[in-house]
Amino acid sequence: MATRETVCRHHRIRMFVLIWGILLSSGASVWGERHCQTGNFCITLSEADITAEAGLCVVIPCSFTTDKSFTPQHIVWYNKCESSTKCIDANIIFNTNKLNTEVQSLFKGRVSLLEPDVSQRNCSIIINDLTESDSGGYQLRVIQGETKGFTFTRKTTVTVKGLTQKPSVMIPPLTEGQPTTLTCTAPGLCSGSDPKFTWTWRGAGEKDSQITGNITALKTEDLTAVTQRHSSTLTFNPSAEHHNNNVTCEVSFKNNITAEETVTLNVTYLKKLVITGVTTVKDGDDLNLTCSVESFPPSVITWTKHGSIRNLTKETKIILDNNTGTATLTIRNVTVDYSGLYVCKAKLQIPTLSTHAEVNVTFLPRIFSTSGCVVQSEVLTCVCISEGFPLPTIKWPLLDAHTEYSVTTNFSNHAVNLSITVTLKDRNYTTVECISSNDIGEVKENLNVTRKVLKQYDQHGPCEVLLWIGVAAVSLIVNVICIILMMFLWHSRKKVKPNQEDRTYMSIKKTEVSSDYDVIAQPLN
Template sequence: MIFNSDTSSDQVQSEFKGRVSLLESDVKQKNCSIIINDLKEWDSGTYQLRVITLPRAGSSVWGKRSCPLRGYCNTLVEGEISAEAGLCVVIPCSFTVPDRIQISHIVWFKCESTKWRCDHGDMIFNSDTSSDQVQSEFKGRVSLLESDVNQKNCSIIINDLKESDSGEYQLRVIGLQMEDALTFSQKATVAVKGLSQRPTVMIPTLTEGQQTTLTCTAPGLCSGSEPTFTWRWRRRGESDTDLTGNITAVKTENVASFAKRSSSTLSFSPSAEHHGTNITCTVLFQGNVSTEETATLNVTYVKEVRITQNASVSEGETLNLTCKVDSFPPSLITWTKVSDHSSRNGTGTTLQNNTFSDSAQLREERGTATLSLFNVTAGDAGQYVCTVTHMNSTWKENVNVTVIYMRDPVITGNLRVKEGAVLNLTCRDNSFPPSHVAWTQVFDQSSRNGAGTTLQKNTFTTGDYLENLRFLVVALLLLMIISVIVVNLRYWRKSVQQGPTNTKSPSGFSNEPESLQDYDDVSNATARAPTSPNLLDDHTSEGEVEMNFPQVRFTATPRRQTTNRDSSSSHQDES
């Protein structure tokens, strides 16, 4: 069993529950058409109908038989046939006539209940299409379910119903001979009410960015005028509007020769903007009769993962890390603390409420997970990972947490040393971020009077050592320059002593090699050299060279050589 109109039955197969329904809920209408939604491949197969009735005296399975004359019988539905405006109604009917009579055509009338017999002015249908006596408001709206009248099926369908169509309907059969005509006294009663049936809106699974198609099926299986479909979409808190980029189409499916199903499709690309909003399908029938159905769109989507935090906190404060993701269905969010060891092997510790002490808390709400660590310590610093699992996909976002702290510095070294020895003191600090370490020497006077915070100019920091190093480098460069100048002066002096007979080098000095060993003592000088306004003092005595530089003063005296001395004197006399 896949369907039972008796809702109290519990024998319907579970896989069909809620998926099968009657197109006409009133079983008295003798419309057993069903619709099966959310089809699956295994729904393929053969379906069979069973009708269960309550036995009544003088009635058939679906109606009451009346035989006013021998051989002339008519069977109509007992009771009132209910219908709704804009749709259609079927009046089931069958008849029999004597075998000798051949039916030419049949006629239906609609007349007031006060009339025992309807007349030609009440004609609503005539199978003889040449007749012009059919009322104008019924023309084109009434047809036989079986066009061959010899089949004795007098059932008719009235489309595009109006509430004014309510009333009693009577059948007349007409044979080839005029005397073979008969109007049956039994009547069928039709009651047309306002339209209450709604269209059926089918919404498949919606995924952001994937083109999808919605289907709206009009109520009723009628063969009358095709209805008009309108789709409307309503944003959150806004008025109705059209869906951007939508494509609509109308489809008509013939269910039987006298019945068809009308539907409209709406194709669009859903997004997160559509999630939770309403889509409405309105169906407009003839006579300005309309009905509509509204459905909610549930779109599967996931947005970018976002982390809000105060990633740098001081020791003792509270750390709050919040991971947010907008998605549907809601995502699973977890926080993971990555330790040094776990970062090397790719694992971490997943933080959940049942793993926290009193100093931590995890608050989980729709699309949000907030991790709070109270009274943080240096050990709480490190990398925290927010993992978001949505459907079959996973995203991760990292945040590096730093804890600002400072411990008392520790000084190590030998605090007692001998005069002239090396004093080594090491100051170690334990803090984050690393502190600036400076050494300060405090005068004895300040230490005696307790003014330990008084800092004098002999405070040494790393910058002082660098300044001293720069001074030493400059001093070494000056010494090298002085040495070069001394050597050049020596060559210049020798060339002056030898006179013009000596061969000069391009620089003006003698080519004769000499070494610094020629000088006995840097404090004595026997040669006299020309003076320079920049390097030599004006008051130097004969045979003495004195050079003055900032912070440097020295003289040089060459070793006496008799031969050269005489040669030098003669050259000086000639000059």
């Protein structure tokens, strides 16, 4: 028994919460008060008028008690009775007895009991698709069997006004390029006719037009047996063009009753960076570069110089104009050291964009002191090294007087190295003029000529001279050794005595009388 009472108590609590939820969502206002008539026939109805809005629904909270001998089987509700004791069938708006068809046609299908079990003595009803003509007094009658019934004289008054509630539009965070869904929920938690949803949007200075996207015309969520939540969704791909556009959700109820809500889209986006300004400036002038970016919310813009750790914060002036942010970089009295790559970065939450500009500082050419000329063996060689921007060109007026010469040119950054070689013929130069020029101007420099005389051995080169010295030294040593050896042999020969076996004699003998003689050489016995 205790368990059944606990279940009933919980049921009554849930019903009470449900009734008040519907009342609050429909715009109705009510507070109940118990009134008793005969015996235990008591009814609890709203003491004050119940207000509601057209197109929505209204809940008439109601509960009753009867004598123990009376068991209610059906419930009947009346509207606009002539008097509290005189209600006729023409005034019936709801009857739980389905066999009784005496129900006003305008109320058919619009009225429901919140608690279908009459034995629970909960007589609360919900009326959907309200119109202002539904305003008036409502009375309850409970019936037992075929004929026995009891009509409560206490009335509750309902006042229906024009619709003022608006749909609710839920907008999640919008980011360009990321598909998103907007949700429009109709006012009220009514279970009457399904409303119709229409989405429109308007850009700045434009007329209303249909939104391009995937629209769910209607979505119905059953909260309870008599309450529903109606909504529509719009899925589209937001872009920067959608930012600050107005989106309208219109909800149309029965009997041409409409409500709408307009919201403004805030799309997070970051467009392309643009750098404006003159990137080629003269030495000593000011450098002004402006980096612009359109974004929402405004981006953080910074300037840096590639390859440099120098902070350019002091030289940067940031200006924000609505959704367009600019950062102007100003450097006074620039020199060639300021040439290089300047990078602009715009940071918006996670994404970061960057762009760059190549800055060139123009300056008048200058000729380096390492330039000069040398004459060697009647050959003149001159080198002129000059730096400037734009890159300078070098001229040698000397070459106008010569037809045979050679020229060599090398480039490095903003410097040019040009050398010439000329064979001199009966000409003697003490200086040679070098002219360097670019778009900024021209400079001239007379280069001194240095004469270089080679020594004799220099004609062969140091290696060849050393070779000849070595050959001469070896030859001298060999000659000295030969002379010493010959003197030694000569001196030794004078000390040797002749032996007999070493002697040789010669005799001349005449064998015939002739004018010729034979010479015979033979050893003596």
